[in-house]
Amino acid sequence: MDILVYIVNDPNIRWIILGCMLLGLSSGVIGSFMVLQQKSLIGDALAHAALPGICIAFMLLGVKSTAGFLIGALVAGVLATVGIRWITEHSRIKQDAAMGIVLSFFFGIGVLLLTRIQHSGNGGQSGLDKFLFGQAASMMREDLYLLAGISMLLIAACTLLFKQFKLVSFDRGFARGLGWPVVWLEQIILLLTVFVVVAGIQAVGVVLMSALLITPAVAARYWTDRLHIMILLAGIFGAVSGAAGTVSSSMVSQLPTGPVTVLVATLIFAVSALFAPRRGWLARLWQQRRNRLEWNREGGMPHEQ
Amino acid sequence: MSSDFWIMLTAALMSASCGILGCFLILRKMALIGDAISHAVLPGIAIAFLLSGGRDSMAMMIGATALGLIAVFIIQWLQISGIQSDASIGIIFTALFAVGVILVSLNARNIDLDLDCVLFGEIAYVQWDTWMLNGADMGPRSVWMLGFALLVILTLLGLFYKQFKITAFDPAMAAACGIPVMLFHYLLMGMVSMTSVASFESVGAILVVGMLVIPAATAYLLTDRLGRMLIYSVIVGVVSSIVGYYTAYMLNASIGGSIVTVAGILFIITFLLSPRHGVLFRKLKQKRIASSITSN
Numbered sequence: 001m002d003i004l005v006y007i008v009n010d011p012n013i014r015w016i017i018l019g020c021m022l023l024g025l026s027s028g029v030i031g032s033f034m035v036l037q038q039k040s041l042i043g044d045a046l047a048h049a050a051l052p053g054i055c056i057a058f059m060l061l062g063v064k065s066t067a068g069f070l071i072g073a074l075v076a077g078v079l080a081t082v083g084i085r086w087i088t089e090h091s092r093i094k095q096d097a098a099m100g101i102v103l104s105f106f107f108g109i110g111v112l113l114l115t116r117i118q119h120s121g122n123g124g125q126s127g128l129d130k131f132l133f134g135q136a137a138s139m140m141r142e143d144l145y146l147l148a149g150i151s152m153l154l155i156a157a158c159t160l161l162f163k164q165f166k167l168v169s170f171d172r173g174f175a176r177g178l179g180w181p182v183v184w185l186e187q188i189i190l191l192l193t194v195f196v197v198v199a200g201i202q203a204v205g206v207v208l209m210s211a212l213l214i215t216p217a218v219a220a221r222y223w224t225d226r227l228h229i230m231i232l233l234a235g236i237f238g239a240v241s242g243a244a245g246t247v248s249s250s251m252v253s254q255l256p257t258g259p260v261t262v263l264v265a266t267l268i269f270a271v272s273a274l275f276a277p278r279r280g281w282l283a284r285l286w287q288q289r290r291n292r293l294e295w296n297r298e299g300g301m302p303h304e305q
Numbered sequence: 306m307s308s309d310f311w312i313m314l315t316a317a318l319m320s321a322s323c324g325i326l327g328c329f330l331i332l333r334k335m336a337l338i339g340d341a342i343s344h345a346v347l348p349g350i351a352i353a354f355l356l357s358g359g360r361d362s363m364a365m366m367i368g369a370t371a372l373g374l375i376a377v378f379i380i381q382w383l384q385i386s387g388i389q390s391d392a393s394i395g396i397i398f399t400a401l402f403a404v405g406v407i408l409v410s411l412n413a414r415n416i417d418l419d420l421d422c423v424l425f426g427e428i429a430y431v432q433w434d435t436w437m438l439n440g441a442d443m444g445p446r447s448v449w450m451l452g453f454a455l456l457v458i459l460t461l462l463g464l465f466y467k468q469f470k471i472t473a474f475d476p477a478m479a480a481a482c483g484i485p486v487m488l489f490h491y492l493l494m495g496m497v498s499m500t501s502v503a504s505f506e507s508v509g510a511i512l513v514v515g516m517l518v519i520p521a522a523t524a525y526l527l528t529d530r531l532g533r534m535l536i537y538s539v540i541v542g543v544v545s546s547i548v549g550y551y552t553a554y555m556l557n558a559s560i561g562g563s564i565v566t567v568a569g570i571l572f573i574i575t576f577l578l579s580p581r582h583g584v585l586f587r588k589l590k591q592k593r594i595a596s597s598i599t600s601n
Contacts, residue, residue, distance in 0.1 A: 035389070035392050038389055038391060039391070040389065040391040040392040040394075040395045041337055041340075041391045041394065041395055043395075044340065044395065087576065090576075090584050090587075091526060091576060091582055091584070092525070092526075092582060093331075093522055093525065093526070094331075094334050094336075096334055096335070096336045096337045096391070097331050097334075097336035097518055097521075097522050097525075099336070099337060100336040100337055100339070100340060100514060100515075100517070100518035100519075100522075101515075101518050101519050101522055101569070101572060103340070103514065103515075104512065104514045104515025104516075104518060104519060104565055104569070105515065105519065105565065105566065105568075105569030105572070107512070107515070107565070108512060108515055108561075108562045108563070108564070108565030108566040108568075108569060109562070109566050109569075110562070111509075111512070111559045111561065111562030111565075112553075112556070112558045112559055112562035112563050112566055113558075114559070114562075115557075115558040115559035115562060116556060116557070116558045119557050119558065207344060207399065207402055208399055208402070208403060208406075210395055210399055211395065211396070211399030211400070211403070213395075214392055214395035214396055214399070215395070215396050215399070215400075217392075218388060218392050218396060254410055254411055255407065255410070255411065256406060256407065256410050258403070258406070259402075259403035259404070259406040259407045259410075260403075260407070262399050262400060262402075262403040263400065263403050263404070263407070266396065266399075266400040266403070269396060273383075273386075279387075281386070
């Protein structure tokens, strides 16, 4: 109960919890599509690719501004997706290596620019590197509005284009056969992912952002075969992780929010993988045992005549 | 010896090790497992730090290699139980990285392990961190660690080149030939883990990924033979290290960052201009074929 009293009494904590829940919700929803399209690690690539965009935005503006960072990261993220597509289409390099190349090349440029900024002695740069690990506690009211806006945009897009996103994720060839603009639909999903990644970097950091996209979605997949339920569950799992991460890190000093959020999501995943009905490890073990019993009851191996 | 020399030697040793291993990762379509391993070794380093109470290189190397192998093992296990390979990579490396960040942040006051340093690395300091043996200064510790890693890689590859080659190109055939495919898989992963941790302090976790993937991919666009690919990959890595070092010096910026940036630029040039696999020459060839068809 102490925790509840604490949360209710501290408006700052309430905002941060709300922000992290919105972030978990939107990354769970869009992450489901990424996981189904077998592009789970693109979130990782996009999160790293955002760094040079943010640095260039800072260099141009001279101050830290969330809107500026968002635009910089958005441009960098779009360039990264185009780069990955280009490399895979025009050479024999496979998607995973292309992602590795783009991710580390952009990140290398980002680190280069970041150290340039740090050595230039601009006073406004302090804390610019903090976004690598994320600092949920530094979330401002404007950041929350931004997160809320992005979540609403994302949920609206996913609702309106649900049928399209679904078919593109499950059967790309069939969607193309229907004459749908598959490439554009995929690009829209990527763009929405870039939005979430950019918004999330401030809260949980670059590396851990990809966990919020992947882990809740895979956990949700264990419980259902239906896409809309999977998306709903992934959103809930993400939101629960965000809330639990914020609460526990505000209770224990020096416990960073991002990693705790990720560990809560991993815990949900582990529970799903073990205990989910039908697909979970225990359920499958039970099924195997039942099959064996049935087999034995029916006489086992038929004797040769 | 001048500090320039030590820094470039460290970077070159790191690039050579990563370049060799990267070729096998690319051929086995496991480029991003390097990403996973280089993040997953963080808790291993943190635990080794806490247990040994200092920067004991051997303990760190063992801890990190162990964690890297555990990560690979769990990823493998999740894949067998039906999760896509990229999703299982994503789940495991982020979880282990989160554990590592928490361990480091909770003990930040007790131990001298800086997250920024682990992630970015600071190669400029290598010459001050020397290995003392019986009171004698043996030179930078990073050089020893990376040299040891490279020696292990070269020895193992020298002994089992054929096995590694067949496993990389055709695992099914390798299994049919009686090669213990899983053993070589874990040997390769063990070498990647070892190299990641040895490179950690010099270029940082994320840039290790770059040196694992980019030079090898560049070499992949230049040749169809594994032997040459390994050599080209090492050359690209070493050239990036040297050019990157001077670029960083001129720009007054991170050495690791600029090494990867130079490697990326070399990749782009190769991607456009490679004689057989480059975009430009393929376009020209298509044009030539098209014009020869129309002229006939």
